Structure formats: C-alpha cells, structure tokens
Amino acid sequence: MRNYFGFISVLVVTLLCCVLIAAGKRTPTLFMVGDSTMADKTELDISPERGWGQVFPTYLKENVRVENHAMNGRSTKSFVDEGRWDSVLVRMHHGDVLILQFGHNDAKYTDPKRYSSPEQYEANLRRMIRQAQERGVQVVVCTPICRRQFNAQGELEMTHGRYPAAAKRAAAGAGVPLLDMETVTAQWLRELGDQESKKYYMNVKPGECKKFPEGKVDDTHLREAGALAVGAMVVEQLKAQNVRFLTRYLREQPAEQAVYTTFCRPNFK
Numbered sequence: 001m002r003n004y005f006g007f008i009s010v011l012v013v014t015l016l017c018c019v020l021i022a023a024g025k026r027t028p029t030l031f032m033v034g035d036s037t038m039a040d041k042t043e044l045d046i047s048p049e050r051g052w053g054q055v056f057p058t059y060l061k062e063n064v065r066v067e068n069h070a071m072n073g074r075s076t077k078s079f080v081d082e083g084r085w086d087s088v089l090v091r092m093h094h095g096d097v098l099i100l101q102f103g104h105n106d107a108k109y110t111d112p113k114r115y116s117s118p119e120q121y122e123a124n125l126r127r128m129i130r131q132a133q134e135r136g137v138q139v140v141v142c143t144p145i146c147r148r149q150f151n152a153q154g155e156l157e158m159t160h161g162r163y164p165a166a167a168k169r170a171a172a173g174a175g176v177p178l179l180d181m182e183t184v185t186a187q188w189l190r191e192l193g194d195q196e197s198k199k200y201y202m203n204v205k206p207g208e209c210k211k212f213p214e215g216k217v218d219d220t221h222l223r224e225a226g227a228l229a230v231g232a233m234v235v236e237q238l239k240a241q242n243v244r245f246l247t248r249y250l251r252e253q254p255a256e257q258a259v260y261t262t263f264c265r266p267n268f269k
Contacts, residue, residue: 027064027065028064028097029096031092032067034053034142035071035072035074035075035104036104036220037052037101037144038053038070040068046210047211048208048209049223050223050224051222051227053099054260054261055224055227055228055259056234056261059250060250060259068261073114074102074114075115075116076102076128077113077120079102080124081113093136095136097138097139098132098138099234101181102144103163104144106120107160107163118163121166121167122169133174138246141171141176142167143163143164143178143179143183144160146158146182146185147160147219148198148201156189160182164182179238180237185230200222200226201221201223202219204216204217238250
C-alpha cells in the first residue's frame with residue numbers, strides 16, 4: 001500500500017511539472033521592422049495599398065505570432081530616433097525572430113531626419129542585429145524591394161544605389177541570413193515587363209478607390225497581389241537558404257485567402 005501511494009505521489013508531481021512547463025512555454029513571435037513596403041496599412045476600405053509584411057501570415061502556421069512594426073516613411077535612422085526601435089526591442093524574448101528591411105528612405109539625402117549614408121545605414125543595421133541577438137533573437141536581413149521604374153527603352157532601372165550592398169555587409173558581418181529582395185523582385189519585374197507589372201503596384205485609375213479619386217501613379221508601394229507575390233518570394237528565399245529557425249513556421253501551402261496581421265503598433269500612431 002505504501003508503495004502504491006508513493007507511486008501515485010510521483011505520478012501527480014510529474015503531471016504537475018508537465019502542466020507547469022506547458023503553461024510557461026510561450027508562442028514565439030516574428031517581429032517585422034522596416035518601411036512602408038513592409039508596413040501594415042489601416043485604410044483598407046478606401047485604398048488597395050498593402051505592405052508585404054501585412055499579408056505575410058498567409059504563409060505561416062499558427063504556431064507563431066506576428067508583430068509588424070514596420071512604419072511608413074521610416075529609415076533606420078528615424079526608426080531609432082523616434083524611439084520605435086527601443087519600443088520593439090523590449091518586447092523581444094529568447095526564441096523570437098526578427099526580419100529587418102530598410103533602405104527606401106535612408107537614401108533621401110534632402111531629409112536630415114531620415115537620411116543615412118550607406119555607411120551609417122550599415123552601422124544602424126549592425127546595431128539592430130546585435131541588440132536583437134543579445135536578447136536571444138534570430139535575425140534575417142532583407143535588401144529593399146525594387147521600385148517599378150522602367151525607362152523609355154523598357155529597361156528596369158535600379159534605384160537603391162549602394163544600400164543593398166551595405167545591407168549585405170551588415171548581415172555577413174553579423175553572420176545572419178540575407179534575403180536579396182532587390183535582386184529577386186527586379187527579376188520578377190523584368191519577367192512581367194512594364195505594363196503587366198503595373199497591376200501589382202499602386203497604379204490607381206481615376207475613380208478606382210476613395211482615397212485617390214483622381215487616380216495615382218505609385219511605383220514603390222504594393223497592392224495586395226503585389227504584397228502576396230513579394231511574401232512568396234521571401235518564402236522561396238528562406239527555403240532556398242534553409243533558414244530553419246523560420247522555415248519551421250511556414251505552411252506547406254499558403255492559405256487560400258490572404259491572412260492579415262493583427263494590427264500592432266504600441267505607443268505609436
């Protein structure tokens with residue numbers, strides 16, 4: 001009898017330990033930090049614009065949370081200077097994942113609040129990577145996606161200058177994966193051509209949406225179809241490089257309909 005109660009006691013303690021361990025196991029978070037091409041858009045009822053990070057959950061399983069902190073118009077410099085980076089950093093925990101994508105706005109040399117030279121941009125990325133790693137976070141760096149800018153001869157023009165190379169150096173120096181999204185999106189645009197690629201970007205016809213009743217030509221930002229296409233390219237790059245700390249969260253097939261992030265931008269508008 002004594003042995004029986006001893007066995008029951010051990011079993012109860014073991015079960016309690018399992019329950020406590022399960023209760024303490026948190027769902028990892030994928031943090032997305034970058035500019036408007038990645039960011040969540042809030043005017044979904046009046047504008048077709050979407051960031052690729054906003055629809056990235058389309059490709060993810062339910063065993064990972066997504067917090068998209070990317071913000072319109074931000075560079076590595078302004079994201080840090082405004083306190084946005086510190087706000088994201090304190091939310092990170094061991095086992096989380098961070099995707100960084102800047103570059104579009106760092107190059108705006110006429111705006112001192114945003115401009116970072118390629119060298120400063122690289123240093124800012126290195127700092128972000130290091131600080132995230134110090135919190136036990138796995139990091140992926142992306143070069144900026146390509147603008148849809150074709151010249152009169154129908155040739156795609158590359159507009160990001162030395163910034164993609166700086167992102168590559170920052171990633172290589174820190175030993176983290178680099179997704180060359182400029183190159184893969186450029187290839188995608190060349191294959192589509194000038195006319196066919198317009199439907200993936202914010203080329204809005206007059207009367208098409210309430211926000212731009214007179215129409216708009218925007219060859220930087222994406223519609224939902226473009227955002228999903230870029231997200232699919234990110235998935236392909238992650239699989240090609242066998243980035244296991246992220247590929248384990250990928251669906252075998254994307255969701256049948258676009259899945260959006262839960263809007264998250266703590267302490268900021």
